[in-house]
Structure formats: structure tokens, C-alpha cells
Amino acid sequence: MPLRECLACRGLHRGTGPRCGPCTTQQDRARDAARGTTTERGLGWSHQQAAKLVLTDATTCAICGLPPTEDNPLTAGHIIARVDGGTNELDNYQPECQRCNYGKRQHGR
Ligand SMILES: [Zn+2]
Ligand SMILES: [Zn+2]
Structure with a gap:
């Protein structure tokens, strides 16, 4: 090709x-x-807005403190996981690199 x-x-x-x-x-x-299909997939409008706002000013991961790279971009993570009663409010979000965010999920959060 x-x-x-x-x-x-x-x-x-x-x-x-x-x-x-x-x-x-x-x-x-x-x-x-x-x-708006992400809304239909269940993430919801408030999540979308909060995630966008949190990532607007983010330059480093809140967990490991490293700046994002091409294959490890910043994502919006929940400070308190949804399963632990965390909300989709803006103050429950922080910028987390993909690795930290996914790592957290692997541990059941
Ligand atoms: Zn990180
Ligand atoms: Zn391209």
C-alpha cells in the first residue's frame, strides 16, 4: 500500500x-x-463539560506530576471514583495522565 x-x-x-x-x-x-453520542453512551453532559474545563488549564498529571506525552495524554479523572460515591461535579475532577487514570481503574476504581 x-x-x-x-x-x-x-x-x-x-x-x-x-x-x-x-x-x-x-x-x-x-x-x-x-x-452528542457520548451523552447517549451514558457519560452525560456534565461529565463532558467538567472534563473539558479541567483539561483546559492542565499542564501536568495530578497524580505523578509529569507533563503529558503523545502516547500518554492528560485525561480528566475522578478524584473520588464514581463507585465510591464521587459525582460528575467539576470539583471532583482532576487532570490525570492516561497511565495513572487507567492504572487506577485496574485496581478496581
Ligand atoms: Zn500520571
Ligand atoms: Zn495524522
């Missing part, structure tokens, strides 16, 4: 579309957000 230049990031990729894999995923997510 010939290499193609991604429309979004200008990186070369072997996909069939005009964008590379990560950019296609990102585009799909943006489209989903605009359509």
Missing part, C-alpha cells in the same frame, strides 16, 4: 483514508461530541 500524507498532521501513513489512524480517531471523536 502506498504511503499517504495525513491531511491533519502531515504525517505519512498507510491507511486508506485521507487521515492517519490517530487523526481519524480524533476526528471521529470530535464528530461524536458534536452529535
